[in-house]
Amino acid sequence: MKEKILELIYQNTEQKDYEANTAQSISATLKISRNQVAQILHSLYLERKCIKITVKPLLFLSRKALEERCGFLLEDTEYSSIEEIFSKGKKQPEKKDFDKLIGAHGSLNEVVKQSKATVSYPPHGIPLLFHGDTGTGKSYMAQLLYEYSKNEGLIAEDAKFLTLNCSEYANNPELITANLFGYVKGAFTGADEDVEGLLSLADGGILFLDEVHELKAENQEKLFLFMDQGIFHRMGDNKVWMKSNVRLIFATTEDPEKVLLKTLLRRIPVTINIPNLAQREQKERAELLYYLFSQEEQRINKPIRISSQVYQALLHYNFTGNIGELKSCIQYCCISSLFDNKDSQQITVTIAHLPKNVLDSHSEEQQVLSSQITYLEIHQLLDFVGKTSELIEMYNSIYKLAEKDHFNDLSNIDKYQEIFTAYFENKSVENNQKQFYKKTVKSVVDIVASGYGLHISNNDVLSLTKFLGDALQYYFELQHFYEQYTQDFTIFYDYLKMKYYREVKIANEVAHYLEHFTDMELGEAVNVWLTLFFVISGKVKASNQVVAVILAHGFSTASSIAEAANKMLNHYVFDSIDMPLHVDTNTIVDRLNEFLSNIGRFDNLYLLVDMGSLEAIDDGIQIDHANVGIINNVTTKMALEVGSNILQEMPMEENLSKIVETADYAYHMKKSEQKENVILCSCASGIGTAEKLKKIINDSLPNNIHIKVLTYDYTSLLEKKTDSEFFTQYNVLCTVGTLNPNIDGLKFIPIEQLIISDDIKELTSYLCDYMDEKDIEVFKRNMVKNFSLSNIMNALTILNPTQLLEYVANAIDRLQQSMELSFSNSTCFGLYVHISCLIERLVMNKNIESHADIEKFIEEHQSFIDKVKESFAQVEDYYGVTFTMEEIAYIYEYIENN
Ligand SMILES: Nc1ncnc2c1ncn2[C@@H]1O[C@H](COP(=O)(O)OP(=O)(O)OP(=O)(O)O)[C@@H](O)[C@H]1O
CATH class of the missing domain: 3.40.50 (Rossmann fold)
Structure with missing residues (x-):
């Protein structure tokens, strides 16, 4: 009875039908005495399964349903109102660096990836420039990069993050010099003592130079030496060199090419553009609204609700000041509303509280359309964001894992197993819909499993039911997710097809029947998942390196034997090709070859054929990379014996010779000799x-x-x-x-x-x-x-490929001029790629140090060495690298060979 009551409370809480969770209402629904219900409710409360809301009459809500919805754990068991749960109960675990960034997995995905790569670049990261309109989050990105660097151990735990907003000193370049580099006593009037500059203060950490376009040319120049060699002079002292190891992050709202000295820009190899708010997905903007209003709730310590009109207006207004302006706008609304509702327990934001510009753009038409005003509590905004479902999270984890292995390796199978286990952990409540899915899954696996001798447990059925339910519920989200990564998933799926043809085949069949039963096109995402499910579950015991096919004349002779043998062997060992009587052997051989060409590489191929087919099939088979054994007069008994030996991993020759000992069979075997x-x-x-x-x-x-x-x-x-x-x-x-x-x-x-x-x-x-x-x-x-x-350059280097190419191409031009030679196109392209990789290696301190006869080369080719040095001086300077003699020797040989 207790379970039944808990279940009902869960459902009501999940459907936000809180009023239905009084003792009286539960007693009426379940037709149990009110006293008994009250007792059970009290015990559920003591067990912390229910939360008590102390209003009259008392409400009992499911802790599980509430926590699922809030996304955080509730500490208390008693609250004075439902709102209190959502406003005060927020004990969310502290989020880590980029997890805090809204859009980190969406519109800012690339931005985050690039930033992380740049700051992690060995040995001390490389300077980076954020470019984007005001309020897009450049400073926030820099701050998060600092947190990330600490969390990843790239900088010390006590390393500093200092900011210099160059616009504050736009008219006082002297002051900025003093601030940045420090000064010594007497450097200027009022300099009474030696003072360290930001470069020294941030030693070991990060210095963020915001609005860098406001930095006067003379100061930009002073930075070069520091960026090149890590040394600088303090103001008023041109003798002592100061040293500091600081990672520099720059930001500007202006076009970097126009406002920064080329010489500075060259020293910042990576520029990252931050998109405007208008370019972010609606879902992300809704998430920002939730996040920014939640911050206000915490600040004023009162629950906030907003009218649906306010929500629409804020969601659609074109904030030219981007997130910064949106944030100020939300603060403005909350302050106005607070003023209007001074004594109230809750703040209600209506369109009257919007700033004029936003209000004006919220057209009358929209106001009429949304004449039915509803109010949204802040946590309800999350419903619009659509919390990422467990299903998508699982797919995301699968994607990330597969990406690590370049989508063509499954040796990390344990890791996939962990992802699946975590997903299956909660197979949750039964309801009518689930019952239907369960029945569907059961019927489907019954049909498929029998043909392949698979044992599908009740637990498997439950797992597949959960998946089917989620795949249908989050149908569009799943399709959208898969579409984003289709190219990579296709590579992965192709890999699975080659490596696990049996699992792919079972998965396809299951998907086919599921589509039939649910009348929904499930798509490739589902096939990939099902294939992984069968691979992980290890249901297929026969190695995919061994392929066994039964070929026999008759409408379904071969398939019947294969099905019976698989069933009796309890494993999927055999595939089959039925040969209708009127079809000639050539056609069958074609079908066989086609089947084999689709299943990747294998080492052993067994062909069990019926009387009279052996020679013809033997002649037509086009396999030379594997051992091929053909045995004739196939029967179910023979298939059972061959199959059981295959499962015991008996070598092919032994297997076949054993079979022919017992009856009047013949076999041919061709051994693979191919490398x-x-x-x-x-x-x-x-x-x-x-x-x-x-x-x-x-x-x-x-x-x-x-x-x-x-x-x-x-x-x-x-x-x-x-x-x-x-x-x-x-x-x-x-x-x-x-x-x-x-x-x-x-x-x-x-x-x-x-x-x-x-x-x-x-x-x-x-x-x-x-x-x-x-x-x-x-x-x-x-x-x-x-x-x-461009593709190659992108793949080969993390340095900005366009910039890199431009420099290398110019240097090669200079080299051609000084050598009075004109290289062929192909030599030029070869040198572009080779030298770009070379620079990347030098930046990473991975130069080639060996060369067969470097002394001789230096002796004989001094003039070439000088010309290379001269032509590439600018490139060396720009990237702060030096071409070694060995590298020059390889360039020489390259040109010579071409
Ligand atoms: N993706 C995001 N997720 C959450 N908050 C964000 C995000 N982007 C920006 N913010 C918040 O928006 C506000 C404005 O961001 P920030 O100051 O970093 O912008 P900016 O590009 O540096 O602006 P400006 O060029 O005017 O200096 C900050 O309070 C920041 O915390």
């Missing part, structure tokens, strides 16, 4: 570049193609050439990279060839034996798309 085909990425610029190159090529290869893309250390390649275990193990089709290692028998494709030419003939000519025309076309198309110069 795996590999495209090698090896770059003089380092393994990091090779890894990125590998990803781009991998992303371009059609998924059904069994060519691996691997990286190889360039220096070992030069040292060992092809005399290594690696080259015995793999069949290397070609090497792609920045510099030709010039190794006999190793085909090399320079990266620039992939960038500048639509025609990647040379590469495809190395691959055409392993791909058909259609795949080559897909590959070409993807390569052209993925290998655009």
Whole structure:
């Protein structure tokens, strides 16, 4: 009875039908005596399952439902009103750095990612400029970056965050110099003692230079030396060098190109644009309203409610001062309302409290339309924000995990398991809708499981029911989320298809039936999830490295045998291809080849065929990367024996020879002798570049193609050439990279060839034996798309690619002039990429230190070295790096080889 009452209280609280939670009303609904209800309510209250609202008559609310709605834990068991719960009960756990930023996972996602990358750049971060209109949150971003740096241990716990608003000193450049660099006694009238400047005070921390466009040119110049070498003079003392290690963050509302000295701008490699409020999603603006009103509630310590008109007006008004102006506007409304409702327990904000500009723009039409005024308590604004559902959170976690492994690895299966377990933890209440989903899921898994010999437990049914319920309830949110990341998810799904074809097949079938029962198109997001569900649950025991297909004549002979064998084996071992009597063997072989081409790489293929098909199928099968064993006269008994041996991981030859001992069967076995085909990425610029190159090529290869893309250390390649275990193990089709290692028998494709030419003939000519025309076309198309110069630059460096390219291109022009040479287009492109990677490496202190004969090179090519030094002086200066002799030698060889 207690459970029943708790359940009813939960439902009423969830549906905000609080009045239905009096003892009297519960007694009437459940037809139990009022006394008994009162006793149970009291005990639920003592157990802290219910919250008591001390009004007359007493109300009992479900703690669980309230906490779910508020998103925080309630400390007390008794409150004087429902409003009190939402206003006073806020004991939210302190949010960490960027978790506080509204839009961090939405419109500011990229901004946050870029900022974090910049501040984490080894060894001490790189200077960064925030550019955006007033009030967009530049100062807030800088503050959060400081918190983030501390939380990540990039700066010490006691490191400082200091701000200098340059506009405050716009007319007094002397004062700003004194403030920034410090001064010594006697530096100017009134300088009675030595004083440290902000650069010294912020040592080890962050200095934020706001409104930097107001910094006069002379002061911008003074900053250069500090930015280049970390040293500076105090005002009035040109002898002693001061040192400081400060991360600099700049902000401006103006166009940086127009207001900052080029020389300063060059020293700030990353500019991040912060979008205006108008460019943020409606959901995010609603969240800002909630957040800013909640701050006011806390400040004035009274619950606030706002009229729906105020909500609409604030949501839609074009605040040119962005979030800063929105915040002031909300404060204005609350103060006006407080003034009007001095003695009231609650503040009510109506349109009369809006500032005039906002009120004026709230058109009469809108006012008439929303003539039915309703009031919203602040916590209710969250309903508009749509708290992220558990489902989307789970998908987000899956996405992040998959992203870490470049969407093509599932070795972190335990981590996926954790995500699923957390999601399934709360399979929550039963209601009619849930009952329907449960029945649907049960029917679907019954149909699918039987064909694959899967055991689906009651617990699995409950898990799938929760998922189905959520997928339907958050249908649009899910589709929207998936659409945002479709490209990446498709790569991930393709990977799953190759690696887990059995799980994908089961998942597809389950999804197909669910769609049929619910009459909803569930989409790929659901297929991906279901596939992961089956992979994680480990229901499929047969390794996907072993494929076993039954082929037999007759309408459903093969499928019946496969189904019966799977069922009896309790595992999904066999697939089947039915051969209608009128269909010739060639057609069947085509179907078989097509089936095999869709299931990724495998090591062993068993084909169980019926009488008379062995030779024909043997001849037509196009597999040379795996062992293929064909056995004839298939029966259910034979399938059972072969399948059971497969599950015991018996080697193929032993398995087949054992079977033929017992009856009049025959088998053929062709052993795979083929080495795996590999495209090698090896770059003089380092393994990091090779890894990125590998990803781009991998992303371009059609998924059904069994060519691996691997990286190889360039220096070992030069040292060992092809005399290594690696080259015995793999069949290397070609090497792609920045510099030709010039190794006999190793085909090399320079990266620039992939960038500048639509025609990647040379590469495809190395691959055409392993791909058909259609795949080559897909590959070409993807390569052209993925290998655009900007794409490569974006992938290869975190430095601002446009700026980097401009500098490198200018330097290469100068080099050509001084050498009185004109490089070919392809050499230029090659040098762009190579030198850009080189600069990035130098910035990160990862220069190449070895070269076969550097002494000789220096001796023989002094003039070339001088020319490079001269041409790249500006680039070196801009990025604060120095080209080593080894690097110059590689540039020389590159030009020489081309
Ligand atoms: N994404 C956000 N989430 C929550 N609060 C924000 C966000 N962005 C800005 N704010 C708040 O808005 C106000 C204005 O932001 P901030 O002062 O950082 O803007 P700004 O771009 O530096 O403005 P200005 O150029 O005028 O100095 C601050 O109170 C800040 O806390």
